[in-house]
Amino acid sequence: MRRAGWVVPVLVAPLLLAAPANAHVTAVAPDAAPGAYTVVTLRVPTESATASTVGLEVDxxxxxxxxxxxxxxxxxxxxxxxxxxxSTPIDNGHGKKIGEAVSTVTFTARDGSGVAPGEFAEFRLLLGPFPESGVLTLPTRQxxxxxTVVGWIExxxxGTEADKPAPEIRLTGGGHAGAHGNSSPPAVAAAAPSGWSDSAGLAVSLVALVIAGLAFFVRGRRTEPPAPTAR
Structure with a gap:
């Protein structure tokens, strides 16, 4: 039953090789809900092997x-x-009409503060109130x-994924953990760290495979005939 020792690595290898493929600029907002104010995290990996990310413009x-x-x-x-x-004023959430709204947010790195090759950074925005439904698209230029300027705007x-997809936040009327989100902007925007969703799924898969491999190994050991007793 020595084969049990290589079952897990062989199964895990394809998952490890596939992990870096999703290296797009993405938007994450677990608490996004219609009418709520939510912190949106933009995750920005540097895909260049020689240059750092020094600017980010979000529409x-x-x-x-x-x-x-x-x-x-x-x-x-x-x-x-x-x-x-x-052209048409909107409600600011407190019954007051406003005639202007932010259309572009630009992040610019100071000297030596760029995102180096092989690294990523997170940029957070407190946004709201969200629309009642649909998709909030945030075209971004890196x-x-x-x-070099890479446009994540497609x-x-x-139904298939675009080559350079724009970050998106999908909104639904229910089914979200934050479906009852804040009805007014919080005094302080919470910036709780959040992990990569793809990495979390990979970790769960790895744990499941390891447990399965151990079970296979233990079962194999139990089925082996006992060694003859020395007389």
Whole structure:
């Protein structure tokens, strides 16, 4: 039953090789819910092998303007919020109409503060209130220290993943842990660390495979005939 020792590595190897494939700029908001104010985390990996990420420009939806847009302080980065005048004023969540809304958020690294090759960074925005349903798309442009600009701005038209997909937050009327999200903007935006969803799934798979391998090994040991007793 020596084969049990290599069953787990062989099964795990394909998972490990597939893990780095999803290296897009993504948006994560576990508590996103219609009408709520939620912290959206933009996860930005540096895919270049020679240049660092030094800039990030995020477009907010103009057809679904957000009354509240606040950035978390990001050490080593400057942040600029640009507003656009609205053709139709919107409610700020407190019964007051506002005629402008933030349309673009730009993060720019100070000297030596870029995201180096092989690393990633997280940038957080407090947004709200969210639309009642649909998808909140956040087209993003990532700038590298060598001048290269990668546009994560594409949207799928046939259900397949685009080559450079724009970060998205999907909103539904129920089924979310945060379906009863905050009805007013919190005084302090919580910035609880969050892990990579893909990595979490991989970890669960690895644990399951290890347990299965151990069970196979133990079962094999039990079925082996006992060694003859020396006389």
């Amino acid at each position: 907010l939806p103009r057809d679904q303007p957000l009354a509240v847009v606040r950035n978390e302080t990001t050490p080593g980065w400057d942040v600029v919020l640009r507003s656009t005048r609205l 700038t590298y220290s060598d001048g 949207q799928s038209v046939d």
